[in-house]
Amino acid sequence: MAKAELPLHAPGTQLDKGYIGQSVPRPNAQRLLQGRGAFTDDLRFPRLAHAAFFRSPYAHAKIKKLDFSKALKSEGVIGVFDGRAVAEYCKPWVAVLAHLKGIKSPEQHALAIERACWQGEPVAAVVAESRTQAEDAVALIEAEWQELPVVVDMEEALEGRTVIHPEYEDNICFRREHDTGGVDEAFAKADVVVEETFHFGRHTGVCLEGRAILADYNAAEHSLTVYHATQAPHMMQDIFSRHLGIPEANVRVIAKDIGGAFGIKVHVYPDEMATAALSVMLRRPVKFVADRLESFLSDIHAREHRVRIRMAVSKAGEILAFDLDDLTAIGPYSVYPRTSGIEGNQVVNLTGGPYRHQKYRAKMNVVFTNKNVTCQYRAVGHPIAVALTEGIVDLAAQKLGIDPAEFRRLNLIADDAYPYTFPSGIKFEQLSHHKALDLLLKTMNYRGLREEQKALRAKNIHRGIGLAAMIEVTNPSPAFYGVGGARISAQDGATLRLEPTGMVTVLCSVTEQGQGTEAIFAQIAASAVGVSLEKIRVITGDTGVTPYGGGTWASRGAGIGGEAVLLAGRALRANMLAVASQILKMEKAELDILNNEVVNKLTLESKMALAELGRVAYFRPDTLPLDFQSELTVTRHYTPRQYGFTFTNGIQASYVEVDTDTGFVKLLKHWCVEDSGTVINPMLVDEQLRGGVVQGIGAALYEECLYGPDGQLLNGNMADYLVPMSGEMPDIVCAHIETPTRQSQLGAKGVGEAGTAGAPGAVMNAVNDALAPLGARVTAMPFTPERVLKALKKV
Amino acid sequence: MDHAVEATLTVNGKEVRRRIEPRMHLVDFLREELGLTGSHIGCEHGVCGACTVRVDGQIVRGCLMLAVQADGCAVETIEGLSDSQELSSLQKAFHERNALQCGFCTPGMLMAAQELLAKGSRVSRDEIRTHISGNYCRCTGYQAIVDAIDEVINGKG
């Protein structure tokens, strides 16, 4: 492994900061660079069987008959199974949580039994000696269907003339209303009221690695080992245990290398549950990897919203109130176990987030449709809340003739106003909106760009600048899921173990999907213990080995997992010094650990190598006092407690050029200023921001799952669903502000989703800024060339 | 019905002779038959680039070539090019600039970048972006990848 050339203590940093704040290359990236990673589909097992699924071709239909006779005769087939067969091994689930009052969802089985409710829902499973043979057999399954009425349009779903589930009277999964009171009065006395309806296209994650699971049931032990591309191994351990009837500690979930997750891989999927059940049934390892076509049909979708928003403003430009009506279309089931009500909930919680207004009213409806299921996907609700807010803010600024940056400056919550309770009820510990705005305007040379824009307008070149201020939920407490009854852990733990040769192994319950979790844990551990970076090994993603915890989601890895590592590291250091003090017969307070050695704290003179400490502690404890026992393995846990969510803030800017003849939008540049508290590795944070921004650009310009009136997905392939590729992306400049949270010693907040939260709003505002002189405006994402041309009345 | 056809190819310098079902594409052959799991499958449509390997010195989509079509050809994968050190400057630059996150696109991205590097002439950032425009990355936002390739080809600091 490459040696870290950087000094243990970078110049200018405090002595005990160690590697914190340094852009160290990730130690675990080497294997990925050589194609020597171990993704779930790379694993080989004796008697490994492969599953493929027969999926409903209809968006809504009764399953009248399934004929497996031809499929069973197909070469290599081990078995063909329907919903009833799998239900004998796997209990169904209902995705509701107690704190989402009134949420409802029907029971869902691993394989549909009576009817299929979306095109792509798995209805039967084939297990064969190879995936190819399994697919051959799937093609031979014959089915008789009775088509049922299909509900696709969200307004129609809300209206409820056709109700999808016979046990309900409507198609409403969840609704929520929030009212601070005084909203109508605020609008009545406002000088200006701006109003807009925004549409957000349905997205899918398109992780490059398809969803993958390899379940290995051992009948002799009644134990199940699942190699699972999941972000939350412990959550899955609990779910496999309860739904397959296997004692919890007999279930081990191991997440190997994961090829992108973004929230797509934190949910429970029926085909994956079926795969695990089939392993139990067949008593052999069974693997399922979702291919790209089935990924489009069955990976969770997200973000389909129609939102009407109104904002009341004084003529001086002060925001007085927001009023919004959000309608969002999910699939026929709420997704387990986090529910499909959270995204809409976030839109209600977060709209208007950066601003000082006090009056707020929101109404939200989450409706069932016969399209693919939806659930949490990177930045959950934020992209919508930010785009709505920033879009209506720009509209107001335009109406009042106030520069958009100035308008924001007038309304952003002051940097010294904290702690602060927001009208939706959320609480902010400490944000830095004004500092961020200043840094952004300076970094992007806002004045200069405005002049350039003006000069080019005279030449009929239409450029636009768009800003998007934002807040982001990170490091959630049990307030997110636990309080609702979900067995999802909001605490995490880290075990640090000194090896005899002086290396340190870190086992942590937070997981890695490429964002650099293991690298920052190594940096934190090395700094906390006093060893150099190459002495650290990190293991994550194995419920049999790490402490119990929540895994990766809601941007919690650095803040929560990192804190557990820091606490364990400091405790291990103390225990090592206890051993050293016995060996050296010196006071613990006289000693410290620096650069792999025990040193005299004052003189920094080396007293003993850590390898020597390890040798004595593990192999020669007979040389230590009778009543002394070395404890060189330490575990610590951490839960964020004071704030339900640790909010971060940021602000982004987009600079675009719109070709008003073709409607094409060229992205010239993008900026992202982010305050995520203590930054452990600036380079990793920058790449997380950039990756997030590009996903957000996908939302603004390219991505939308298109459904026909019969609930058929029309563009479910890589040629027709447009993901951002390098040729169209701008360079993205990132800058950091650090306002540490006081809830932890590390002070780190989260940052993984920030880029995605702000980019769609920034790009939308830039496009509209470019179109403004032409009297055109776009409000339905993605802004395809046709939508831009329509706004310009050219088609 | 057995349609298997005998094929002899060189993979990372070693001769391989097998009876192969015609329908098996090259990347499945490399992964399943030879255990070379460094080349990845992302779409099987030929669009994402995760399966990019080198055949007779040129990059190809491993999912769009039948393994039997590689009869008589020299196939090189990420494992071979790593061991031969041919990719070492790109790998070092990618590592130092964090031009990868999950690593799933990385072997394909490196193979594509190597073809540009091998052309031997300086390229602009736009040309780099165009050259890798067929390699999908969901994690990084592409910029660090462009920076890394820029550094290796054009020698920037």
Added chain:
Amino acid sequence: MKAPAFAYKKPRSLEEAFELIERPGAKVLAGGQSLIPSLNMRLSQPELLVDITGLPGLAEIRLDRGVVRIGALVTHTQLENSEEVRTHVPLLHQAVAHIAHPAIRNRGTLGGSVALADPAAEYPACLLALDATVVLYSHSGERLAGAGEFFKGLFETDIRPGEIVAAVEFPALKKDERSVFLELARRHGDYAIIGLAAHWGADRRFVYLGAGATPVFAARASGAKTLEQARNALKEDLDPPADLYNASKTKLHLAGVLLERAWTTLSKPH
């Protein structure tokens, strides 16, 4: 997505190839860049793939007496790198840069693209704009088909049973002739929303891709004297089919934009 089972043969001679392609359920395989994805998606269920990439003499580019003959097995990359093509058939050289990406161009062939006749493909429009000739081989010998009669319908060409595309012959660019290829695609290398192969020689030829089941020669626009007349005539020449993201009138509008840009480029003094 694994392909269904099929047999595979790689003939070493044209005679062997002609016999194989006439077998029931046989399909010709060259670069495979369009065929293999359709197999992977189980959109196609051939009995037998006949791999013609081993046939001799079909991968050359030759300029001879004012005609550039490009073999069917010439890959897009070869075509892109060819000095003869860049100098004598610059329209093709401009078009090939829009075809997918390097890894696809290394395998995909001219013959494959011409035989598939995808309405959004670049080459068929170039063939029509340049009035190229498709050379077909069968056991009866050689047959020539002008581009105008070769592209018949959606993925339908004039290739008869027992024939393979052997080459395409393009007239070499004459002294005062100019051509330009323009395309609009959402992302680099994507299938075009609409594209224009424009050639100005003795007369003007504007040929669109993505505007119909086959490449569409915009006859009235081509015959117009001024740009304004040409733009007005376009709506009578074209009735583009809508796609997932663009209504017919959006495509018509974009076709007009390309027309104007091509006209402006081609009108510039040499």
